[in-house]
Amino acid sequence: MTAPAPDAPAAVAPHRALGLTDVEYELICDKLGREPNAVELSMFSLMWSEHCAYKHSKQLLRQLPTDGPYLLMGPGENAGAVDVGDGLAIAFKVESHNHPSAVEPFQGAATGVGGILRDVFAVGARPIAVLDSLRFGELDSARSRYLLEHAVAGIGHYGNSIGVPTIGGELYFEGPYEQNCLVNAMALGIAEHERLTRSAATGPGNALVLFGALTGRDGIGGASVLASAELGEGDADKRPTVQIGDPFAEKKLMECSLELLDRELLVSLQDLGAAGLTSSSSEMASKGGLGLDIHVDRVPLREPGMEPFEVMVSESQERMLCVVEPERVDEVLAVCTKWETTATVIGEVTDSGRLRVLNDGEVVGDMPVEALVDDCPLYDLAPEKPSAPIYPAPARTLLPAADTDPHAILPELLRSANVADRRPVFEQYDCLVQSRTVRRPDEADAAVLALPTTDAIGGTHPAIAVSIDGSGRRVACDPYRGTIEAVLECAANLACVGAEPLGLTNCLNFGNPEKPHIAWQLSESVRGMADACRALDVPVVGGNVSLYNEGPEGPIYPTPVVGMVGRLPDAARAGRLGFTVEGDAIALAGPFTPSLPGSELAKLRGEPLPDGLPEVDVAAVRAAQEVVRRAVRRGEIRSAHDVAEGGLAVALAECCLGGGHGARVDFRGAGAEGERLEMLFGEGAGGFVLSGPRPTVAALARELQLTFVGEVGGTDDALAFTLDGDATMSWPLAELREARARGLADAIDG
Amino acid sequence: MRFGVLRFPGTCDEVDAQLACERVGEATILWHGDRDLQGVDAVVVPGGFSYGDYLRVGAIARFAPIMESVIAFAREGGPVLGICNGFQVLCEAGLLPGALLPNRTLRFVCRQVDLVVEHADTIFTNACAEGERLSIPAKHTTGCWYAPAELHEQVEANGQVLLRYAPGENFNGSLADVAGVRNEAGNVFGLMPHPEHAVDPLTGSTDGLKIFQSIHDHSAARAAA
Numbered sequence: 001m002t003a004p005a006p007d008a009p010a011a012v013a014p015h016r017a018l019g020l021t022d023v024e025y026e027l028i029c030d031k032l033g034r035e036p037n038a039v040e041l042s043m044f045s046l047m048w049s050e051h052c053a054y055k056h057s058k059q060l061l062r063q064l065p066t067d068g069p070y071l072l073m074g075p076g077e078n079a080g081a082v083d084v085g086d087g088l089a090i091a092f093k094v095e096s097h098n099h100p101s102a103v104e105p106f107q108g109a110a111t112g113v114g115g116i117l118r119d120v121f122a123v124g125a126r127p128i129a130v131l132d133s134l135r136f137g138e139l140d141s142a143r144s145r146y147l148l149e150h151a152v153a154g155i156g157h158y159g160n161s162i163g164v165p166t167i168g169g170e171l172y173f174e175g176p177y178e179q180n181c182l183v184n185a186m187a188l189g190i191a192e193h194e195r196l197t198r199s200a201a202t203g204p205g206n207a208l209v210l211f212g213a214l215t216g217r218d219g220i221g222g223a224s225v226l227a228s229a230e231l232g233e234g235d236a237d238k239r240p241t242v243q244i245g246d247p248f249a250e251k252k253l254m255e256c257s258l259e260l261l262d263r264e265l266l267v268s269l270q271d272l273g274a275a276g277l278t279s280s281s282s283e284m285a286s287k288g289g290l291g292l293d294i295h296v297d298r299v300p301l302r303e304p305g306m307e308p309f310e311v312m313v314s315e316s317q318e319r320m321l322c323v324v325e326p327e328r329v330d331e332v333l334a335v336c337t338k339w340e341t342t343a344t345v346i347g348e349v350t351d352s353g354r355l356r357v358l359n360d361g362e363v364v365g366d367m368p369v370e371a372l373v374d375d376c377p378l379y380d381l382a383p384e385k386p387s388a389p390i391y392p393a394p395a396r397t398l399l400p401a402a403d404t405d406p407h408a409i410l411p412e413l414l415r416s417a418n419v420a421d422r423r424p425v426f427e428q429y430d431c432l433v434q435s436r437t438v439r440r441p442d443e444a445d446a447a448v449l450a451l452p453t454t455d456a457i458g459g460t461h462p463a464i465a466v467s468i469d470g471s472g473r474r475v476a477c478d479p480y481r482g483t484i485e486a487v488l489e490c491a492a493n494l495a496c497v498g499a500e501p502l503g504l505t506n507c508l509n510f511g512n513p514e515k516p517h518i519a520w521q522l523s524e525s526v527r528g529m530a531d532a533c534r535a536l537d538v539p540v541v542g543g544n545v546s547l548y549n550e551g552p553e554g555p556i557y558p559t560p561v562v563g564m565v566g567r568l569p570d571a572a573r574a575g576r577l578g579f580t581v582e583g584d585a586i587a588l589a590g591p592f593t594p595s596l597p598g599s600e601l602a603k604l605r606g607e608p609l610p611d612g613l614p615e616v617d618v619a620a621v622r623a624a625q626e627v628v629r630r631a632v633r634r635g636e637i638r639s640a641h642d643v644a645e646g647g648l649a650v651a652l653a654e655c656c657l658g659g660g661h662g663a664r665v666d667f668r669g670a671g672a673e674g675e676r677l678e679m680l681f682g683e684g685a686g687g688f689v690l691s692g693p694r695p696t697v698a699a700l701a702r703e704l705q706l707t708f709v710g711e712v713g714g715t716d717d718a719l720a721f722t723l724d725g726d727a728t729m730s731w732p733l734a735e736l737r738e739a740r741a742r743g744l745a746d747a748i749d750g
Numbered sequence: 751m752r753f754g755v756l757r758f759p760g761t762c763d764e765v766d767a768q769l770a771c772e773r774v775g776e777a778t779i780l781w782h783g784d785r786d787l788q789g790v791d792a793v794v795v796p797g798g799f800s801y802g803d804y805l806r807v808g809a810i811a812r813f814a815p816i817m818e819s820v821i822a823f824a825r826e827g828g829p830v831l832g833i834c835n836g837f838q839v840l841c842e843a844g845l846l847p848g849a850l851l852p853n854r855t856l857r858f859v860c861r862q863v864d865l866v867v868e869h870a871d872t873i874f875t876n877a878c879a880e881g882e883r884l885s886i887p888a889k890h891t892t893g894c895w896y897a898p899a900e901l902h903e904q905v906e907a908n909g910q911v912l913l914r915y916a917p918g919e920n921f922n923g924s925l926a927d928v929a930g931v932r933n934e935a936g937n938v939f940g941l942m943p944h945p946e947h948a949v950d951p952l953t954g955s956t957d958g959l960k961i962f963q964s965i966h967d968h969s970a971a972r973a974a975a
Contacts, residue, residue, distance in 0.1 A: 153857075156858050157858075160799075160858055160889075161760070161762075161799045161802065161803070162762070163761075163762025163763070163798060163799075246802070247799075247802065248759070248760050248799065248801065248802025248803075248804065249802075251759070251760055251762075251799075251802075252759050252760075339759070340759055426860075427859050427860055427861055428857055428858050428859070428860070429858075429860060430858075430860050430889045431860055432860065432887055432889065432944070432947045432953075432954075433762050433763055433766065433889075433947075434765070434766065435765075435766045435769055435946070435947060435950070435953060436953070437953055437954075438952055438953055450952055450953065461952060571952055572952060749855075
């Protein structure tokens, strides 16, 4: 074999155009012992991009705890997995598709869902749920409304068509996401333990089979051009780097993959995502410590005349790569034919430790796998706390006259974009398919899915619960404590349905880490996540980092999105958030110290972000969550809702609207006159609104800080407050419902 | 009795339908490429996105090999239930009157809706009472039932409308609030809402079970006769 000849040098150094630095290029030459040719350079540029190599985050991520009592598969595989009992595993992961969605929201969001689903069935798990975490600019911007409408439609289009329910999510609107929206998608899958599949290529001589959609020119350079650089002028020109999704192709691909695994025909399986064949093949080879020969001329193409490098870097969707023993190849191809899925043997496993690309028998690329996968330089961050605020104060939307009037504030908060009813969004998603959904999106703080029971019908079903959260504005105020709050919020959501956390996945959405203040946000946030995970004993099973989320006007709010999965023993006892029984006592429980800076009310008032949030007593919050969880499981309380955006008053209104019951709440003696607004609208971790029979709720006070604040009902379908000085105020539920319903509906239907 | 539940590429709710059928009888999945109905007593054409809903909803599935057998089965009086995409397929196959158009909002909507039972003396609703309200989820983009005036008049005159959306529940804009309609002979029935998603108190209501129970009871009565 002769070494491939380097291409003629171009006028502008091609490695720079592909996003590699001069030093990185020198290192590549060093690893190869020569200059890379065009095929090799394009492959290195992708594998050494931030998106694939995590070169600015890998060192930080080592702080995160990645082991726990329920862990089955940790970071490094396509998705992590935890043990949920009865020999079953739940595989899950969250991933970003931010820049594609900012450029083309429908396809960007749709393929984000498609990509995360492939990650889940690549590990042998049948996808059972999708959640999504979305961030856009303020709703008064036409661009934000456009991005919202199309991203939501794209998620629905893909998830609904493929038969996986979208059971939850979260959605915030903040100015800093105006240019750079965030679209994070999380998927969960179920598998028997022994069915969990790894991606390592093993057995030299085994065949490499590519199956699924044809390979086209779409998405070329997506990982390096889109995902690893800031957004700016001319983004419309980047539209060709966004992939086009076909959920029907993915549905067939998913059923085909699961049948191949069911019949034990595969040695290993890997999905093709960012960086296409380059990344999937080199990851498989690296994990197996082996080499691969890939014949690009055998790859079925959507259009003729594609160059070898284009075949290797194409990000065409709905494709999978598997390793098969030679005698099983015919059977594999037959299953693919059944599912109308194209499948082709495109290469073989070798013991060379090299990734070789061949075209009509001629070697057009030859690289050590280790150089591609492991040798990308990792960069230390240079974090520096900014001396001046990074973000402008939000625009005031509350009339100044209403600033201190709770009666005016509550409906305004319910109407505000971050608090308003999410129904106009979640109604566009099928949350029911697969018949596991025990708690739908508006019924409880976390979604609940029943697990199979050993009794055919009518037995006790264990269940899993899942929640996704992460308020960027809180993290912008205080990256360390804001991130702790996000982790605690997810765990609180699980506690409210009676679930114990088993593991979490995260997506770290930040700006350009080469800037010291962003590096500071990132490192403080990861430190907070690590501390919170350790305090809760919840491991990180996998995740994703999305950096360079900046537009011309600056960085996004630092947004660590946390997706947490838990388990509850009896689905029939899953908690609800709404008040259910007239006369039940209402209590505020937990170590809750509300404060206004950084809250939704502060935002409506146009106040600048504070420098720092109050300290959180994580151990006390964890203890409170455990008591709430136990009370829900035992049926001692009839509703549980954690206090989040908008504070206690909003939480109470949500409990009333969720259950269709009014409430009479007495705040006399609960706080000094000057602290009234803090008490009603302040935010912080650790607070729960519980309702239930007074004696059983009172019994919880032995282990839990708890104050009775009122009673369900007792009014004419209204929420009524009595405040210090015997001031009273009340709101008909119809008025609150209307305010809460209109917030998003006006923007979506308007 | 045994139900046969069809599976096309892109079908999503076949396992849900199978589980619902198994609450009242047995159920077998039937593959779109086969022609053998395996002697089942009733056929369910389930929801989903057969063939990706490409071209037009239900338009491709109607030509699947299995549909030749389903059409023959229906012509011989065999009970056939179409749910959502299955309803669309049966309309395309000419087994049910009318057509399904895009929702008036042009959006996918997933919502629990109340339905009113118009007629209870049928294969598909005999476990219900006339005028009874059923709470069953609906989820679709193309669920606005439509028929030209003359056909609509005929369908109403024949008592073929078995389910209507309760007042205020018709989100898709269906003509005369029609949620489910049968053929003239009475052995083929299609509806947009998903009764198979309303068979277990754990996941919502159990009102949908009455549809499956009705088919079962009808079949059992016929076998006994």
